[in-house]
Each structure stands twice: as C-alpha cells, then as structure tokens.
Amino acid sequence: MKTESKLEKVLASGALAVTSEVGPPRGAIPEKMREKASLIKDHVDAINITDNQTAMVRMSSWAGGVIIKLMGLDPILQMVTRDRNRLAMQSDIIGAYSMGINTMMCLSGDHVKFGDHPMANGVFDLDSIQLVQMVRKMRDEGKFQGGADIKSPPKMFIGAAANPFADPFELRVMRLAKKVKAGADFIQTQCIFNLNKFEKYMEMVCDRGLDEQVHILAGITPMKSVGMARYMKNKVPGMDVPDEVIKRMEGVSKEEQPEEGIKIAIESIQRLKEAKGVHGFHIMAIEWEEKVPQIVEKAGLFPRPVL
C-alpha cells in the first residue's frame, strides 16, 4: 500500500469501489456538510469534497473534508489548479494530510468565466497532470515541487479525472496514459450516458494495458428530468447524452421522470460492472444526494466492504 487511504484498500481488495460527492455550502454552514454527508455515508467508501465547483466560491475543500473526517468518514480532497499556485497547493496538501485526509483528486477546474467571479484571474501555475506529478513527488520522493526535502511528507492516494467523451476522441486514451504516467492511482470519469462509446473507450484503455496501472471509477449521474438531460446534452461542454436517453426520459410523465433517471443510472452501473477495467463507480447526484443509497443498493453494490 502506498497510503492509508480507505479507497486504496477497497480497490486493492478487488471489490468495486463506490465514491460520491458533496459540494460544500456557499457560506459558513458546517452543519450542511454533515447533513449531506450523512445521507450517503453508509453507502460509499469515500466522499469527494468539491473545490469551488463551477468556479463559484464555497467553503474550502479541505475544511469541508475535515468536517466529515470528524464524523469518521473518508473525504477525497478535490483540488483545482485554477485558484492556487504551487506554493498554496502544497501547503493545503500538507494541511489536509495533517488533519487526516489521505486521498485527493487533481483537477484543472472549470474556467472562471462560468462562475460568480468571472473577473478573477485564473492561476493555472500548474495543470492537472503537473499537479499529479507534484503530489506523487511529495509522497514518493518526500520532496517539494521546488526540490527541497519535506519533513514527514504527506502520503496521498492520487486521483485524476478523465472525460472519455470530449474531443478529440482519439486523444482521450493517450491523455489518460499521460495521467497514469504522471502518477495517478485512480481515475473518476465524467458522467457516462453514452455507454457504447464508454465501452469502446475502455477497450482501448485495456488494449494499452492501462487498466492494470490505474483504477477507473465510472462516473454516474442520475437525471432528475428530461429538462436536465437536454441541458446536459446541449449546454455542458464535453458531455455526451445520446438521443435514446432523452427519448426515454420524454417517454414517461413528468412525475415519473426522476424515477426513470434513477433507473437509467442503476442499469448503467449494472452494465458497466461487467466492463473490463472498471473498478468502481463515482456517483455524482447533483443536489440529489438522498438518492445515492437507493442507487447503490439497487445496483447491487451494498453493503460496502468493511476493512
């Protein structure tokens, strides 16, 4: 084992891992963190704490992580390179690790243009791949990015994101290979709605042997309505929602659409459980955390392993 991460242990045991996420509140409301985390705590192995997601200011990821760590849960510290330079990132990593957080996700982050501070300057001192490299260097070599030794280095289990659906498709596996080479231990993917395309992607991943070097958690998002499905298809860059999915949501009454969305999510998990190289699922139920237990149970991923 490289770290004390519970996620690493679950993945090493060969079980399919389950992660989900909690977006911190836009205010000093620690109870909101506890409330959201309580909804999913028994059904997941670890919980991503997003980092100023959609470029909107929120409680910091590490603080949110500490709050749920104190509940005995396992936070995954998300970190975007948009808001901090390498000094700030390294100090936050040491700080978070000192508070018991041992798993993190390395991301570049949504562009500031999409958030509530479009006038801010994006930092991007590093990109997500260089962040992965930095965290690995801190852990495996005990050195800061600048080269100096770290006294008692933080040992993070390192995650990165992959979007199998963004253009150009032919580059997506190569980009994943770069993240693996940089030191990613696990990958959480973008929301998967186009299962055929994702399975093709996974075949290409396995052809290159990447499935043996990194744990891939397939991203699952239940849709609440056909409106949400259309929005994701048309408005969210890099999202691939096939027409069949839209039609299926349209095919049921408005009241039944949330249930249909959950059904699609469960069926997706059941199908992708069989995909070679898929080592678990990352369930992103956006402001719909209460549905995570039902999805996990019906997809046959419950109970979670006790380690």
Next chain:
Amino acid sequence: MITAEQKPLKEIIEYISPYDRILLVGCNECVTVCAAGGRKEVGLLASALNLHFLKQGRTIDIKEITLERQCDPEYVEELISEIDRADAILSMACGCGVQTIVERYKEKPVFPAVNTKFMGASESQGIWAERCRGCGDCLLGITGGICPVARCSKQLLNGPCGGTSNGMCEIAPDVECAWCLIWERLKALEMEKRYEEIMEAKDWRPAGGGGPRKIIREDLSL
C-alpha cells in the same frame, strides 16, 4: 505585434479636461498597423476632441505629432521642440510608448489614449488575435507551432481539458481549442508520440514571475 484599441472618448476627455494645450502623440509602429494610434487615428481623435470641447464653448489647442517609434528614446527626443507649449501629453502608443515619454519628460502629465491589448497577429482584415504571451521560454518548437500558453484558456501545458467541443474551447464558440490545433498539427507532422511526453511544470521566472524583465546585450550597449 502589440495590439491596442482606443479608449472610450469619455475617459480620454476626463484625463485632458483640466488642460488647455495638449500634445497628441501617435506612433508609426504596431498601433498604426492595428489602426489604433497611427497618424490617421491621431487626426480623428483630435477632431473628435475639438468638437467635444467646442460644443462646451471651450477651445483647446491640440498639437498632433506621430513619431516613428514611441518606445525609442531617440524618436521621443523629437518632442523637445513642442513640449514647452503643452500642458499635457496624450499618447496613442502602447504602454511602452507612454512610459518612454514619461521617462523623458518628467515634468509633464502623460495620459494613455489607447488600451494596450496583447501580442497578436492579424487573422483577416480588421481582426487580430492573441498569439504570444512573451513567456520568455518559447515552447512552439515542441507544440507543433501552436502556443498553449497564449491560446489555451487555462494555459494547460498537457491539454486538452474535458471542455473541448468540436474543436472549440468551452469558454466561447468562436475560440478554437489550442490543444485540438496542436494535436492536428502533430498528426500532420507525424509527431503524435510527442503528445505523450509530459510537459513539466513551467518555470515562470522568464515569463515575469521573477519580476520586471530586461534584456541586456553587452555587444550592443555603448
């Protein structure tokens, strides 16, 4: 070249309103090419300002001069014959030109009439686009001749991010994804393998992270 755009007339008027005699100085270099501060724009701005003050019942004296190169002390010296007759200087050059005048004529207030934008190239008539950030350590030799520092919205050195759609950047439908361009170029040059080499964290010192930059050429200095 350095691109620029004229500031809103209102802002320019606010700067110069307290003065009666203005020296309006254009530049024959970049700002002439991008039609922001050459001889022609100097004439147009002088007319617009004269008209504005006339409407207010005020006449101000605007002397028009366009220098060969406003960022060069040698040419800025040419203002010496006019400087005493001016209460203030309004420069239509880039920020480099403005500051060269400031350094030479310390006793006069100098105001910018343009916003200096970026280092860019002309894409077509009337359109200029950013191409270089002056990072001081050119990467074009390994990125197929497309600059990710200037042209990727997130300045990613190992892109593209997940927001690419049909070759365009997520920030706007008319912004090309630099990493899609790089990838197409590498393919055309049969250099696809290069993509998988990780570009290490950039040293931003040559880009300005190490403080204001200077080039000293001892072979040329006197």
